Amino acid sequence: MPTQLNDIIILVNNVQVAYTSDSLSWKDGFGEYSVRNAVVGGGQSEQVFSKDLASKFGMVKFSMPSTEDSEELKRAWKVNDNNNVVELVGPSGSNFAKVFTQASILSDPETSAATDGNIEIEFQSNPAQ
């Protein structure tokens, strides 16, 4: 029976991260594809397919509870520019694994100091390996 991917380990720079349940999502970084038609005459057309290489970025997004440890990690990742590596590892017995190299946090992540506050993290990286 297939298992829903909701118990994934996040490693950033070899360190395991505690994140908010159900907050993890990612994009492999295939980039945007587009198609258009070229007229060949006689009422006919043919499809022209192209890949937007400029949009080939991996993305990993998750949130962490606002704790001192999380805040420290956030700052360390941000100041590490694009020298971060994010790894997603499936639960024991699973073959699921993805590696996002040269990952950086482009935005200035916001920390919420509320009782159930979180820190929203979004890495942009090379496409997933």
Place this chain on the structure above:
Amino acid sequence: MSQVTYELKDSLEYASKGEKQPATFIEIVAPSFKQMGSFTPIKQALTAALSEVTEGLDVNPVDDKDPEPITGPQVMQLMHRGSGDMTKVMLHAQQLFKSGVALIDGEEKLTIPLMDSMSLRDFEGLLGEYVANFIVPSLMDGM
């Protein structure tokens, strides 16, 4: 001796400077008081194993003025021959290494996920080197 290098025998990849790369060695440094909680149980296990193995033997350390230093593999063999729980020793070693005394390729901290992906052969080898270089000499102090 404040630092020693352990050459990895099996492959291990780690993240550094934004890329994944193969590790070749682990640099281990002498413990400080910060590591007392994980260092002491390992030292006790070694001492207990030594007592058990040498019990009944006529051993006098001053007989040999210039003894051959014990190697990491010999230390591990000795500790496994003792009746102590080696699983607990390994877990203490994991805590010890993650505290900052072990650096992959001399630059990145050895973390729990990295140790989880290390071969058992390398983990035992690393522990053996640590004990031989930093714990055995502390046992010899004053002998």
